[in-house]
Amino acid sequence: MGILEVKGVNKRFGGLQALGDVNLSVKENTCHAIIGPNGAGKSTLLNCLVGKLVPDTGSVMFDGNSVLGRKPHEINQMGISRVFQTPEIFADLTVFENVMIPCFAKRDGSFRMHAFERTDSETGIVDQAERMLREVNMFEKRDVVASSLSRGDKRRLEMAMCLSQKPKLLLLDEPTAGMARADTNNTIDLLKTIKAKGDVTMCIIEHDMHVVFSLADRITVLAQGTPLVEDIPENIKGHPKVREAYLGEAEV
Amino acid sequence: MTDQTQHTAAGATTNRESRSTGGFLGLKGRDVTLMIVVLILTMAAPIILNPFPQGSSLAQFNAGYPDLMQRFVIFGILAIGFNILFGLTGYLSFGHAAFLGVGSYSTVWMFKLLNYNVLPGLVLAVIVAALFSLLIGYISLRRSGIYFSILTLAFAQMSFALAYSVLTPITNGETGLQVYTSDPQWLRAAGSPDMPHLFGITMRATETVRVGGWSFDFNFGYYFCAVVMVLAFYMAIRIFRSPFGMMLRAVKSNQQRMNYTGLNPRPYTLAAFVISGMYAGLAGGLMASMDPLAGAERMQWTASGEIVLMTILGGAGTLIGPVLGAGLIKYFENIFSKINDGVLHQWFAFMPDGIENALVTIVHPFVGKGWHLTLGLMFMLIVCFLPGGLVEGGKRIATVFRRDRKSGPVEQQAAQKRNAE
Numbered sequence: 218m219g220i221l222e223v224k225g226v227n228k229r230f231g232g233l234q235a236l237g238d239v240n241l242s243v244k245e246n247t248c249h250a251i252i253g254p255n256g257a258g259k260s261t262l263l264n265c266l267v268g269k270l271v272p273d274t275g276s277v278m279f280d281g282n283s284v285l286g287r288k289p290h291e292i293n294q295m296g297i298s299r300v301f302q303t304p305e306i307f308a309d310l311t312v313f314e315n316v317m318i319p320c321f322a323k324r325d326g327s328f329r330m331h332a333f334e335r336t337d338s339e340t341g342i343v344d345q346a347e348r349m350l351r352e353v354n355m356f357e358k359r360d361v362v363a364s365s366l367s368r369g370d371k372r373r374l375e376m377a378m379c380l381s382q383k384p385k386l387l388l389l390d391e392p393t394a395g396m397a398r399a400d401t402n403n404t405i406d407l408l409k410t411i412k413a414k415g416d417v418t419m420c421i422i423e424h425d426m427h428v429v430f431s432l433a434d435r436i437t438v439l440a441q442g443t444p445l446v447e448d449i450p451e452n453i454k455g456h457p458k459v460r461e462a463y464l465g466e467a468e469v
Numbered sequence: 470m471t472d473q474t475q476h477t478a479a480g481a482t483t484n485r486e487s488r489s490t491g492g493f494l495g496l497k498g499r500d501v502t503l504m505i506v507v508l509i510l511t512m513a514a515p516i517i518l519n520p521f522p523q524g525s526s527l528a529q530f531n532a533g534y535p536d537l538m539q540r541f542v543i544f545g546i547l548a549i550g551f552n553i554l555f556g557l558t559g560y561l562s563f564g565h566a567a568f569l570g571v572g573s574y575s576t577v578w579m580f581k582l583l584n585y586n587v588l589p590g591l592v593l594a595v596i597v598a599a600l601f602s603l604l605i606g607y608i609s610l611r612r613s614g615i616y617f618s619i620l621t622l623a624f625a626q627m628s629f630a631l632a633y634s635v636l637t638p639i640t641n642g643e644t645g646l647q648v649y650t651s652d653p654q655w656l657r658a659a660g661s662p663d664m665p666h667l668f669g670i671t672m673r674a675t676e677t678v679r680v681g682g683w684s685f686d687f688n689f690g691y692y693f694c695a696v697v698m699v700l701a702f703y704m705a706i707r708i709f710r711s712p713f714g715m716m717l718r719a720v721k722s723n724q725q726r727m728n729y730t731g732l733n734p735r736p737y738t739l740a741a742f743v744i745s746g747m748y749a750g751l752a753g754g755l756m757a758s759m760d761p762l763a764g765a766e767r768m769q770w771t772a773s774g775e776i777v778l779m780t781i782l783g784g785a786g787t788l789i790g791p792v793l794g795a796g797l798i799k800y801f802e803n804i805f806s807k808i809n810d811g812v813l814h815q816w817f818a819f820m821p822d823g824i825e826n827a828l829v830t831i832v833h834p835f836v837g838k839g840w841h842l843t844l845g846l847m848f849m850l851i852v853c854f855l856p857g858g859l860v861e862g863g864k865r866i867a868t869v870f871r872r873d874r875k876s877g878p879v880e881q882q883a884a885q886k887r888n889a890e
Contacts, residue, residue, distance in 0.1 A: 267729065293731035305729065307722040310715070318719055319730045321712055327733040330740060332713040335495060339712065378730065 220245040220418050221266070221386060226275030228261055228442075235261040236272065237442040243386075243435075248412055248419040250429045253439035254463055259422045260302070262439070263390055266420075267299050268292045280385060290327045296385035300392055304371035306378065308364035312355060315363050315374055316346040316381055323382045349381040353407065369400035376407065380417075387411075389421040393428050405431050430454075438462060500706050503788060507702055511695040514538055515685045522682030526815065529807060532800055535675055535688035536759075540799045542691070542698040543755045548779045548791030549698075549705045550748020554741045555777070556786035557714060559721035561618045563773050564605065564625030568598040568746040570632060570768030572753025574639070577646045577763045580665065584657040585648075587665050587672070587693075587758040591751060598750020599743055606742035610735060613724075625773050632765040645764035665758045667693060672759055690759050697755060698792075701748060706788060708744070717741050749776075778844075782851055784858030793859050801844050808836040 223241035227234070236258045243249040251259050264270040266277060268289040277284045284292050293299075307315050320342045325331065337343060350356045353373050358366070363374060372392065379387060392408070393401040405428055411417060412432065423429050429436065430450050437447040440462040446453065453459055493501050510517065519533030532538070547569060555561055575597040576590030583589050609620040632640040640646055648654075662671045672690030679685075708714045719727050720734045720741075727734050757763050766772075775798065783794025813832055817825040835843045855862045 288733070289728040290731050290733045293729055299729050305723060305726040307719050307726060309722040310718060314715055318715065318732070321716070322731040327731055328736040330713060332708050332711045334711055335497075336710060336712050336715055382731065
């Protein structure tokens with residue numbers, strides 16, 4: 218029994234069957250990659266996991282509880298954090314504030330009226346955020362307004378935000394999309410360190426096979442909304458069905 | 470350990486130090502300075518606003534009379550509260566005049582039912598405004614952006630229409646709500662003043678001090694409002710610097726991220742809406758305390774628009790900006806509107822007749838009844854060239870000066886630092 222259990226999920230947009238009977242089981246503290254050609258339904262599946270979309274049928278169980286019908290912030294409070302394809306950060310706030318907010322969310326829940334405390338007197342939160350920034354090597358940039366960061370730094374900041382919540386499940390939607398090779402390698406290294414700690418489950422959607430094969434313990438190949446195969450990376454590489462799905466789009 | 474020193478050099482020192490020094494009433498660094506400046510300005514306003522001797526030709530630009538000074542601080546409170554919603558969360562409410570009106574009505578009702586002491590009235594004004602804004606906010610905040618603005622506008626206009634006609638038994642309709650001798654005033658003590666007062670001192674009590682050609686009015690009503698505004702300003706600073714304030718800025722910045730960070734933006738925005746509604750109710754209550762009359766026109770949409778104008782003119786999202794904006798608009802409304810053709814002729818009298826008349830004709834549309842035109846032009850210029858409002862203007866001027874004066878010393882200091890290391 219995995220920490221994330223997706224069973225028989227269907228999602229239809231008008232005449233388009235985006236997801237057809239998807240089953241997925243992610244084991245605790247592993248890295249599970251979902252790959253597939255464009256339009257395979259990877260992002261739709263992810264959106265169903267975080268409450269952005271509600272599947273037409275099927276069930277999504279996380280840590281023994283159903284996530285269906287819950288709002289995104291409730292699902293996050295259950296322990297699922299998400300990194301977006303284009304970094305979603307608080308662009309008008311400083312790097313430090315960006316990391317403090319998830320720390321507050323983790324400690325105080327989805328709403329708390331702490332209007333008369335001083336932000337910088339919350340020593341516990343401040344220390345936690347400082348530690349997190351050191352971990353991702355962004356401490357020198359703590360007072361920079363997030364919108365002025367480079368793309369790679371924005372991605373790192375977003376990951377720091379997600380990690381500072383100590384999520385049980387980290388969902389990564391193409392974390393290296395549009396990145397330069399060096400940034401991609403940095404991101405892989407960062408993810409490897411996170412993985413090495415062994416206290417977080419990761420579910421990653423990625424086009425870059427280099428990233429997938431350096432991180433994933435298991436891979437699910439999705440095509441036209443249905444899982445084709447699920448196996449360990451070594452067996453996926455030469456799988457004929459996978460080749461067929463990609464039609465030589467990528468070197469698998 | 471080397472790690473540590475490296476980080477402090479990168480600018481973390483300020484935070485570390487300020488955390489240990491404690492500060493004053495929970496304020497630190499620049500906030501203390503700001504608070505002191507506001508305190509001095511409000512307390513010395515009767516003097517500062519009367520810079521011209523009585524009887525001089527410039528005396529008409531004096532703003533230090535009680536009526537206007539009261540309006541400065543009351544609208545200051547209104548703008549401070551509005552800024553907590555608009556400046557922090559970015560939700561533009563076009564209905565805040567409704568809360569102002571509700572506050573005024575509540576206070577006058579307290580005068581009618583209890584007595585002329587302003588405290589019960591102000592307390593009720595804040596409570597009623599809070600409940601009213603909770604209701605309107607709960608519904609309006611289901612939408613954001615322009616739809617939110619339209620919803621608040623609709624609610625405010627509905628309130629205006631209700632106050633103006635349907636709810637006449639409560640609001641006294643067109644005439645406006647006022648206190649009559651036939652009103653019960655159950656708690657009225659014999660011999661207590663026949664006008665709004667605070668434990669016996671009437672709001673109209675004024676001490677006039679004459680120094681040479683100058684005359685300064687120290688009015689109790691003004692000082693009462695000023696103290697309330699200073700408190701309101703203090704609360705606003707605390708909110709701005711609190712985790713709650715940070716969450717409100719997060720709402721403005723990225724609601725999607727907020728949702729996926731486990732935070733529910735709705736109660737945060739609703740809380741901000743109610744807080745700013747309470748500020749508006751308080752301002753309305755003070756208005757009725759200065760002049761025990763509440764009319765429906767106070768709730769009209771133009772009044773709501775004026776609040777928006779004040780905040781943007783001064784600088785939305787800054788602490789002091791809205792207060793400056795409120796002061797500027799009220800100054801224009803009361804001083805510029807008093808300049809008529811006679812005054813203009815007097816000004817340009819030194820010119821040849823033809824030019825004098827021409828100048829008067831040119832300036833005429835911008836003053837007197839045309840003060841709105843000047844205000845509009847100013848608003849246009851500020852939005853185009855100073856999107857951060859008056860505060861941004863001030864900052865730009867300050868940086869220019871600083872660069873001129875400090876460019877030498879700063880480089881020297883940097884050199885010294887380098888040598889020391």
